[in-house]
Amino acid sequence: MTNDIVALIDYYEKEKSIDREKVIEALENAFLSAYRKMVAGADDIEVLRAEIDTKKGGTKIYATLTVVADDDHQDKFNEVPISVARKVKAAAELDDKVEFNVTPANFGRIAVQTAKQTMMQRLRMAEKEMIYDEFKDRAGDIVSGSVRRFEKNDVMIDLGKFEARMPSRERVSTEDYNVGDRIRAYVVSVDNELRGPEIILSRSHPNFVRRLFEAEVSEISDHTVEMRGVAREAGYRTKVAVYSNDEKVDPVGACVGLRGARVKNIVRELNNEKVDIIRWSDDVAEFVTDALKPAIIRSITLDEENKVVHVTVDEEDLSKAIGRRGQNARLTAKLVDWDVQVRKDESQHEQFVARVSDAASGLAGALGLEPQLAEKLFRAGGATPDLVVQMPLDYIAAAMEISEEEAKTVLEKARIATGGGEPEAAAAEPEAVAEEVAAEEPAAEESEAPVEEESAASVATTEE
Numbered sequence: 001m002t003n004d005i006v007a008l009i010d011y012y013e014k015e016k017s018i019d020r021e022k023v024i025e026a027l028e029n030a031f032l033s034a035y036r037k038m039v040a041g042a043d044d045i046e047v048l049r050a051e052i053d054t055k056k057g058g059t060k061i062y063a064t065l066t067v068v069a070d071d072d073h074q075d076k077f078n079e080v081p082i083s084v085a086r087k088v089k090a091a092a093e094l095d096d097k098v099e100f101n102v103t104p105a106n107f108g109r110i111a112v113q114t115a116k117q118t119m120m121q122r123l124r125m126a127e128k129e130m131i132y133d134e135f136k137d138r139a140g141d142i143v144s145g146s147v148r149r150f151e152k153n154d155v156m157i158d159l160g161k162f163e164a165r166m167p168s169r170e171r172v173s174t175e176d177y178n179v180g181d182r183i184r185a186y187v188v189s190v191d192n193e194l195r196g197p198e199i200i201l202s203r204s205h206p207n208f209v210r211r212l213f214e215a216e217v218s219e220i221s222d223h224t225v226e227m228r229g230v231a232r233e234a235g236y237r238t239k240v241a242v243y244s245n246d247e248k249v250d251p252v253g254a255c256v257g258l259r260g261a262r263v264k265n266i267v268r269e270l271n272n273e274k275v276d277i278i279r280w281s282d283d284v285a286e287f288v289t290d291a292l293k294p295a296i297i298r299s300i301t302l303d304e305e306n307k308v309v310h311v312t313v314d315e316e317d318l319s320k321a322i323g324r325r326g327q328n329a330r331l332t333a334k335l336v337d338w339d340v341q342v343r344k345d346e347s348q349h350e351q352f353v354a355r356v357s358d359a360a361s362g363l364a365g366a367l368g369l370e371p372q373l374a375e376k377l378f379r380a381g382g383a384t385p386d387l388v389v390q391m392p393l394d395y396i397a398a399a400m401e402i403s404e405e406e407a408k409t410v411l412e413k414a415r416i417a418t419g420g421g422e423p424e425a426a427a428a429e430p431e432a433v434a435e436e437v438a439a440e441e442p443a444a445e446e447s448e449a450p451v452e453e454e455s456a457a458s459v460a461t462t463e464e
Contacts, residue, residue: 009054012123017161020054022126027052027059035061038104044077049099061103067096131162132197135190142211143201147181157185157201170202174235175271184269186211204234209275212266213240219254226251228280231334235273237323239291239331243280252277276331284309284336291332292342295321308339315344359383367413376400377410388414 005027012023028050035050036042047064065080073081080100085092092098145157145164153168155177166185177183185201186208202208210230219225220242229241242251255277256263267275281287285300288309295317301310313321321342322329333340356378364374366385380399382388388396389411397407 005052005059006054018123018126018130023123024052024054026123026126031059031061035104035107038107039102041077046078047097059103059107060101061107062099063102064097064099067092067094067098069094128197131199132190132192135162135187135197135199136192139187139189140207140211141187142184142208142215143187144182144184147177147179147183149179150177157183159199162199164199164201166201166203170200170204172204172235172271175203204232206230206232206238209238209240209266209270212269213255216262216265217255217257219244219249219251224249225254226280229335231331233327233331235271236325237274237276237327237331238270239276239278239335241278241280241287241291241335252279278335284338287336288332288338288340291335292321292328292340295328297321306339307337308341309336311340311342313342313344318342318344366417367410369410373400373402382414385414385417389418 009020009023009027012018013020031050031052032048035048042048045063049062049064051060051062052058065078065085067082067085068074068079070081070083073079080098082092082094085096085098088100089096089098143159143164145159148156148158148163150156151165153171155166155171157164157166164185164187170188171177183203185203186205188200188202188205191198191200207230209232210227213227214220217225220227224244224246226243226245227240228243230238232238240255242255244251244254254262263275263277267273276291278287278290281290284302288300288311289297292311295313297311297313299312302308303310311321320328323331329340329342356375360371360375360378363369363378363382363384364371367374367377367388369377377388377396377400380391380395382391382396382399391411393404393407393411396402396410397404400407400410402410
């Protein structure tokens with residue numbers, strides 16, 4: 001027993017860093033509990049004390065009793081006759097308190113077994129109290145440890161003398177952990193619950209990125225550069241807004257470092273998570289424009305009453321502004337604390353539609369067509385009567401969704417509009433027109449556009 005007690009005290013003092021006094025106090029309370037269970041009527045004793053010899057390992061139990069007259073002895077558990085008391089303390093008087101050694105003969109061996117559970121419970125509580133005292137002021141710091149085990153989806157981290165918990169909600173979904181892996185994490189809180197203090201860690205908290213920047217960028221630690229905001233979707237993308245109190249210091253450049261050395265170290269710690277560093281601006285429009293890069297903003301309007309930013313971009317920049325799974329716009333909204341609405345610029349499309357409509361209207365007037373038919377003909381390539389007369393008859397019919405007879409009428413009107421003459425004259429001598437076209441083919445190659453148009457008109461007449 002002697003060796004057990006001495007070894008136990010040394011173990012908790014050296015390995016668990018628990019004060020020697022607390023270990024001894026826990027042992028004394030455990031032995032008192034064991035004594036009360038062993039000795040009948042011991043629960044009625046009001047004052048009991050355990051004394052442990054830390055060198056020899058011996059344990060003694062003392063009861064403090066009140067001295068009463070020999071004929072007035074009624075409570076045998078808390079009172080002692082004066083005649084008995086004077087055998088222990090010769091100067092004892094009535095109502096004095098005299099301490100008696102009440103240790104049972106076989107108390108040592110039995111007590112160690114009985115006191116073990118109580119003692120371990122008290123020592124665990126003492127250990128947790130020590131954890132709370134040491135870590136209560138470290139909330140918000142980064143600590144290093146190794147993965148010890150898993151409890152469902154929670155990860156238990158060994159911090160050396162202490163153990164911490166990283167709940168599933170604080171894990172990064174894209175990261176996998178194995179027993180023995182060394183990791184760094186952010187101390188979210190130290191909870192002092194009924195079961196004792198518990199250290200809660202996180203790798204997904206936005207402040208984890210903040211602390212990494214403070215450790216890596218000296219300008220942030222000396223407050224030359226401020227981090228005005230951090231928005232994060234852990235494992236995918238983070239946006240950081242920085243501001244410089246010194247006009248000579250570029251906040252973005254300070255965070256990036258020479259050849260990106262500083263930000264690369266942070267990205268490596270975050271397992272290649274994308275990190276965007278943005279210059280902070282009090283102008284919401286300017287800040288949002290920088291935050292949505294590389295997308296080019298066409299226009300931006302602010303609804304200050306509802307705190308909504310309406311952003312317009314070209315269609316090719318729409319995916320850049322929104323980002324993968326909407327991350328770019330969503331993180332920008334978190335960073336600026338406004339709702340960011342991104343939509344594509346419809347003005348170019350509207351201008352194109354208007355030009356098509358105007359041109360189709362002109363074509364409808366020139367050929368006497370309905371606007372819908374003129375637009376179909378325009379979209380098929382017949383932008384002008386000159387181009388229409390070069391189009392095959394069956395192509396015109398298919399493009400305008402009309403019969404070939406109606407298409408022939410459209411083609412004849414196009415010839416008239418281009419000054420090609422009456423259709424009857426063109427149709428009267430198709431063979432002569434064809435011979436004329438064949439004879440003039442060499443000249444047509446060297447002639448200007450009007451000659452080519454006339455040849456095409458002649459070929460169309462021949463086909464008719």
